[in-house]
Amino acid sequence: MSAGDIDDKVEPPMVFHNAMRNNASFHAYIERAWRLKPVRSFFIPWGAGISDDGETVYISYDIQTVVDGVECENALVRHETTEWALRHFLGIGDDYSADPSGHRIANGIEFDRVRALLGYDNIDIYREVIDEQVLRDERIDFSGKPIPRDLALYPYESDDDVRARIMGEMFNDRSVEEWEKLHPTFSFRQDESDLPDDRLTRDCFLYLDPKPPNNQFAQCNTCRDWIVNDRCYIHRPDDEVPGSASCGLYVHGSPLKDGTPIGAVTPEQSGLVDREVRCENCHWGGPGNYTCALYELLNHLMPSTFNLDERIDPYGCCNAQKPRDNFNR
Numbered sequence: 001m002s003a004g005d006i007d008d009k010v011e012p013p014m015v016f017h018n019a020m021r022n023n024a025s026f027h028a029y030i031e032r033a034w035r036l037k038p039v040r041s042f043f044i045p046w047g048a049g050i051s052d053d054g055e056t057v058y059i060s061y062d063i064q065t066v067v068d069g070v071e072c073e074n075a076l077v078r079h080e081t082t083e084w085a086l087r088h089f090l091g092i093g094d095d096y097s098a099d100p101s102g103h104r105i106a107n108g109i110e111f112d113r114v115r116a117l118l119g120y121d122n123i124d125i126y127r128e129v130i131d132e133q134v135l136r137d138e139r140i141d142f143s144g145k146p147i148p149r150d151l152a153l154y155p156y157e158s159d160d161d162v163r164a165r166i167m168g169e170m171f172n173d174r175s176v177e178e179w180e181k182l183h184p185t186f187s188f189r190q191d192e193s194d195l196p197d198d199r200l201t202r203d204c205f206l207y208l209d210p211k212p213p214n215n216q217f218a219q220c221n222t223c224r225d226w227i228v229n230d231r232c233y234i235h236r237p238d239d240e241v242p243g244s245a246s247c248g249l250y251v252h253g254s255p256l257k258d259g260t261p262i263g264a265v266t267p268e269q270s271g272l273v274d275r276e277v278r279c280e281n282c283h284w285g286g287p288g289n290y291t292c293a294l295y296e297l298l299n300h301l302m303p304s305t306f307n308l309d310e311r312i313d314p315y316g317c318c319n320a321q322k323p324r325d326n327f328n329r
Helices: 014-022 024-033 073-090 101-118 120-139 160-169 173-182 293-301
Strands: 048-050 057-059
Touching (some): 014 024, 024 073, 048 073, 057 073, 073 101, 160 293
Antiparallel strands (some): 048 057
């Protein structure tokens, strides 16, 4: 992320220089990464970014980086790689909202490079040119625009809505087309119709369609192994298992009116949680949604590994269930 709208403050580079002296891995990465040639065929919603692995710098295709006749893209490359290295090697700026120091140190590195390219007194010209474009990209609707699927999403890690919208656009037609240009997938053109399809199906997530009563499906109080006094036949005698809980060993049926737990598993082994675990309550699903965003993502991301039926029932469940936390698809 370039200086831009979020924060263009600068912190002294002491931490950076200490890391260059004392951290061999940090030093080696910076020496190499500062020379990376950026990829400029994608749209980056905040102007410039970097891949999750720190190996590819992206500058949005609509960002003009020639300032006063001088190409300044390397200043953005240095910002992105420095910020990534501070997070990766030193843990600085991992939580941007609580610790913006990594970004601010990277701002200083970026501006130092600009002064070297344009002259010390021309930093304001650079800011006028670049910041206005970054502000525009931060506000533009990125629907249908090509976004690289390995783009690091900081500083938006905690914003589920923004993350979900960006991740969804990573697999639109334009994104797939541009990604294939950089990372072409090769396939043999032989007739594979008679070959077995050994890709993983959604059975690996133990997806279950609902059974009545739908609004209680997958909770302990509709499991055949639950005992009505907040105990469970397969858990330990002292494990309290409320009817509102659920675990990965759920089998639909009528609860037991009495019985003695046999202690076959612990809550940790069964994945016991006390929350509603149906697709309607899931980060990847939601009420009224009849497709699973996780299954869609995995099918797009690893088509040679996954062949997941993306259709779900909002009252269904699977072992990849994640709480919604006000998530909006």
